[in-house]
Amino acid sequence: MVTAKQLEAIGMARSTISRRCEPGGRWRILLPGVVLLENGEPTSEQKILAALLHAGGGSILTGVHALARYGLHNLPATDEVHVLVPGNRSTASSGFVHIERSRRLPKPRERAGVPTAPVPRAVIDAARRTPDKDAVTAMMAEAVQRGFCLPRSLADELDEARRGSSLRNALLPILGGARSVAEADAWHLWQRSDLPECRWNVKIFDANGTYIAQPDGWCDELAFAWEIDSLGYHAGDAGFRDTLARNARYAAAGIVVLQTLPSRLRSEPGTVVAELRAALETARLRPRPTLRLG
Structure with missing residues (x-):
């Protein structure tokens, strides 16, 4: 996985890059300016790396794919890769990548070489984009049950996010001690x-x-x-x-x-x-x- 700019920086002509990324070519464009150096279907890991390249330096993986890197299992199925970027960045969402500009970027943790949001932030970010109430409860419950975070950490993150009552209602039983x-x-x-x-x-x-x-x-x-x-x-x-x-x-x-x-x-x-x-x-x-x- 590489950006077109990186290829050009090592001397490859833009026309060569374009030719190799044509239908049936040796490479393929996954996202604007991001090249997969093969022509097969990208893996989940390749999509994550492509999303971070697209988002630029200082970007952080969050949401469902971040939670999967910590080892959580009760997660909704999604192809969307959720990435946090600094609030002043103009990078836009594209394809399978959801870009979220944030003025309160968390301190990332390295998970298999990828800057990843802490579990409480990743849970709340995932919950905000998950319409299924049971799936939200399952994520919150597993994160607490398996010791990835405390219920209070989820509540604090939700307060910081200033989100609506639906997520607060989902969190109430977890704060009360429920674990499923x-x-x-x-x-x-x-x-x-x-x-x-x-x-x-x-x-x-x-x-x-x-x-x-x-x-x-x-x-x-x-x-x-x-x-x-x-x-x-x-x-x-x-x-x-x-x-x-x-x-x-x-x-x-x-x-x-x-x-x-x-x-x-x-x-x-x-x-x-x-x-x-x-x-x-x-x-x-x-x-x-x-x-x-x-």
């Missing part, structure tokens, strides 16, 4: 209901300090656990064994637990709330076991 789209649905359902306080993804230990579990939702007042158990995760041999062992620990510790399929949070919200109320009442009627949070 299903848990975000559960968080919203609980918030809409007149139920006792619930905490999310906290570790539970018995009186002796022995670990019991880390439930999706935990009502400490009543020692009640809510698990959002998907068929895909828990149906396999290992998942099924782990779920049985977890439920056995709950039972031995005297914890009332309710298991809910993720799909029912949207298809049967009223029924799920009724089940929660009944399970919470059961927990209320028995002596609360001695437990502590980690």
Whole structure:
């Protein structure tokens, strides 16, 4: 990958460059002034390098492709390469490249030789260009769940970006402790209901300090656990064994637990709330076991 100006700087005539980039030629033009020194379809990596050459010095990769370089997986499919450039630069978007001029460029981090925006900035930049609410939640949740950033870092970045309420609503369950789209649905359902306080993804230990579990939702007042158990995760041999062992620990510790399929949070919200109320009442009627949070 090279610019036409770089080729000219080493003595290649502009006419030679143009001839080699003609249809059927040895090279091809990917972006204005950016040449792929072969005639096949560019790879994702070649598109990223071409985008940065097009954007010029000081440009920074952000958005979905930046998050992929950090190793995140729950990302929307996109061919768009999102690049940040200084606010006074006149470079325009072209082809698969979205150029965003910014007066608050982050300090880039080198990821496989590419200047890349920090994870919080890349998440918010990607979220701003992702219409699917679930995809936005999945990106935010994975970034936090896998330790790439703190929820507060996403909130701070969103404040700096001065963006609208839709992204703030997507971030609320993550700030509350949810770590997946299903848990975000559960968080919203609980918030809409007149139920006792619930905490999310906290570790539970018995009186002796022995670990019991880390439930999706935990009502400490009543020692009640809510698990959002998907068929895909828990149906396999290992998942099924782990779920049985977890439920056995709950039972031995005297914890009332309710298991809910993720799909029912949207298809049967009223029924799920009724089940929660009944399970919470059961927990209320028995002596609360001695437990502590980690």
